[in-house]
Amino acid sequence: MSAHKGLNLTLKVWRQQSQKEKGQMETYQVSDISPDSSFLEMMDILNEQLIEEGKEPVAFDHDCREGICGMCSMYINGEAHGPGRGITTCQLHMREFNNGDTIYIEPWRAKAFPVIKDLMVDRSAFDRIMAAGGFVSVNTSGNTQDANAIPIEKHKADQAFDAATCIGCGACVASCKNASAMLFVSAKVSQFALLPQGQVEAKERVQNMVKVMDEEGFGNCSNTGACEVECPKGISLDNIARMNREYLSASIKGE
Amino acid sequence: MSWVKNTFSSSIGRKFAMALSALFLMFFLLQHFAINITSVFSAEVFNDLSHFMGTNPVVQFALQPILIIAVVYHFVMGFVLEAKNKGAREVKYAMNKGQANSTWFSRNMIYSGLVVLAFLALHFYDFWIPEISTKYIDGDMSGLMANGDFRYYEEMVEKFHDPLRTGFYVLAFVLLAMHLLHGFQSAFQSIGARHPKYTPGIKKLGNIFAIAIPAGFIFIALFHHLTSH
Ligand code: HEM
Ligand code: SF4
Ligand code: FES
Numbered sequence: 001m002s003a004h005k006g007l008n009l010t011l012k013v014w015r016q017q018s019q020k021e022k023g024q025m026e027t028y029q030v031s032d033i034s035p036d037s038s039f040l041e042m043m044d045i046l047n048e049q050l051i052e053e054g055k056e057p058v059a060f061d062h063d064c065r066e067g068i069c070g071m072c073s074m075y076i077n078g079e080a081h082g083p084g085r086g087i088t089t090c091q092l093h094m095r096e097f098n099n100g101d102t103i104y105i106e107p108w109r110a111k112a113f114p115v116i117k118d119l120m121v122d123r124s125a126f127d128r129i130m131a132a133g134g135f136v137s138v139n140t141s142g143n144t145q146d147a148n149a150i151p152i153e154k155h156k157a158d159q160a161f162d163a164a165t166c167i168g169c170g171a172c173v174a175s176c177k178n179a180s181a182m183l184f185v186s187a188k189v190s191q192f193a194l195l196p197q198g199q200v201e202a203k204e205r206v207q208n209m210v211k212v213m214d215e216e217g218f219g220n221c222s223n224t225g226a227c228e229v230e231c232p233k234g235i236s237l238d239n240i241a242r243m244n245r246e247y248l249s250a251s252i253k254g255e
Numbered sequence: 256m257s258w259v260k261n262t263f264s265s266s267i268g269r270k271f272a273m274a275l276s277a278l279f280l281m282f283f284l285l286q287h288f289a290i291n292i293t294s295v296f297s298a299e300v301f302n303d304l305s306h307f308m309g310t311n312p313v314v315q316f317a318l319q320p321i322l323i324i325a326v327v328y329h330f331v332m333g334f335v336l337e338a339k340n341k342g343a344r345e346v347k348y349a350m351n352k353g354q355a356n357s358t359w360f361s362r363n364m365i366y367s368g369l370v371v372l373a374f375l376a377l378h379f380y381d382f383w384i385p386e387i388s389t390k391y392i393d394g395d396m397s398g399l400m401a402n403g404d405f406r407y408y409e410e411m412v413e414k415f416h417d418p419l420r421t422g423f424y425v426l427a428f429v430l431l432a433m434h435l436l437h438g439f440q441s442a443f444q445s446i447g448a449r450h451p452k453y454t455p456g457i458k459k460l461g462n463i464f465a466i467a468i469p470a471g472f473i474f475i476a477l478f479h480h481l482t483s484h
Contacts, residue, residue: 012349025349078348078352078353078355079352083355109344109346109347111345177340177344177353177357178340178344179343179344180340180343210265210266210267211265217342217343219266219339219340219343220336221266221267221445222336222340222361222441223440224358224437226353226357229356230356237449238449238451240444241444241447242447242449243267244267244270244271244445244446244447245447247265247267247268248267248446248447251261
């Protein structure tokens with residue numbers, strides 16, 4: 001253990017009892033936070049402190065705490081997952097902050113992601129988009145072919161893999177000035193559209209997923225590129241251009 | 256034809272149409288600039304070109320209606336998208352750092368657009384309405400003044416006497432440059448034209464276009480303001 005100087009911080013945290021009630025920012029002090037701790041560990045310390053004071057702890061989503069589940073959804077100091085690139089909140093460390101800093105901690109803000117409580121938001125709109133087409137139907141009448149028996153160009157396989165690394169965290173929506181879900185949906189459309197197995201249903205898929213995306217109340221894409229910068233998995237705007245092509249050609253050629 | 260309606264009322268379809276209208280507007284800007292710049296060198300060439308554009312049936316009855324539709328669609332859809340996008344986030348962040356992940360230009364297209372719209376209103380009032388009224392209401396297609404010379408150069412230069420008007424022209428073109436610094440490459444993305452080989456070039460070309468064309472219009476305005484008496 002390296003000797004460290006603990007951080008004393010002022011936290012401004014969004015508190016909201018339930019979806020129906022109005023929320024507000026509350027101010028808390030935490031002291032002697034190790035710079036080596038993760039942001040979520042700092043939140044745990046805050047919550048222990050609140051429990052000791054007889055107050056209700058801050059509700060926030062988290063699960064894997066290693067950057068793969070996409071649950072930890074905090075808007076920290078004006079950025080999704082805080083400062084730093086290519087990371088989720090659980091991968092953010094307190095050494096990114098300085099002693100005496102004030103840190104704003106807010107939930108994802110989007111009409112399509114209503115607040116459940118405090119920092120937790122309901123991201124089931126993403127599930128409904130997936131249910132509309134984010135899959136490959138396996139109609140197993142006969143033997144399923146071994147996937148490795150189908151030749152796929154290496155660069156296509158790589159692009160599909162990159163798109164598939166999207167963890168559905170919603171940072172793209174949270175960062176977008178329009179709360180648009182284009183980066184997420186385009187990653188999901190692309191991971192299938194790039195592969196032969198996904199091409200069979202490509203037209204209906206993109207049309208159905210975009211339809212649900214629009215119905216859920218996400219905004220339109222202004223191509224600001226904020227999503228790509230804030231995405232923990234580096235999902236590229238190439239995917240949005242691909243989805244635009246897929247959608248427009250499906251509109252013309254589809255049933 | 257419900258597929259047409261469905262497509263153009265979807266988020267992607269609207270942005271596609273927005274981009275098409277914008278691409279046409281940028282093409283129009285380029286040709287407008289090419290004609291206007293001749294006024295700096297030769298009143299005669301400018302007059303001849305203006306007369307051609309003002310009386311050629313293809314320009315008047317094919318390109319001009321497309322232009323009007325493109326302009327109106329572009330700014331009406333600009334407002335529609337802005338309203339929908341604002342509505343997609345009902346509660347604002349207490350702290351938001353847009354500058355950390357995107358350019359100011361890209362986040363403020365509606366404001367640069369609004370200044371350009373105010374400019375377009377003045378521009379229509381200055382040139383387009385008098386043109387239409389002379390040509391199609393008074394029925395004078397000659398393009399001539401009482402002394403038998405073409406009127407276009409005189410009419411244009413006269414507008415740039417006014418320092419206020421000239422100042423507003425300059426301001427509007429600065430805002431247009433900002434609009435296009437994001438808009439040019441954005442239009443290509445909206446229609447799905449993105450490729451690792453060509454996109455860097457499109458972005459460079461976009462920056463050149465966004466600065467050179469408005470700067471050229473500003474030069475023309477200032478030139479006539481300073482040289483006409
Ligand atoms: C000569 C005039 C104009 C030109 C050349 C022009 C060009 C462009 C271009 C190239 C784009 C990008 C399109 C895309 O993202 O797909 C754009 C977007 C936009 N324009 Fe214009 N524009 C002009 C006038 C206006 C006016 C008068 C308004 C009035 C409100 C306006 C409002 C907008 C808005 C709000 C967007 C962004 C839409 C979005 O991405 O959400 N523009 N413009
Ligand atoms: S595209 Fe990136 S930011 Fe958006 S949901 Fe997927 S991983 Fe998260
Ligand atoms: S808790 Fe799973 S990604 Fe952060």
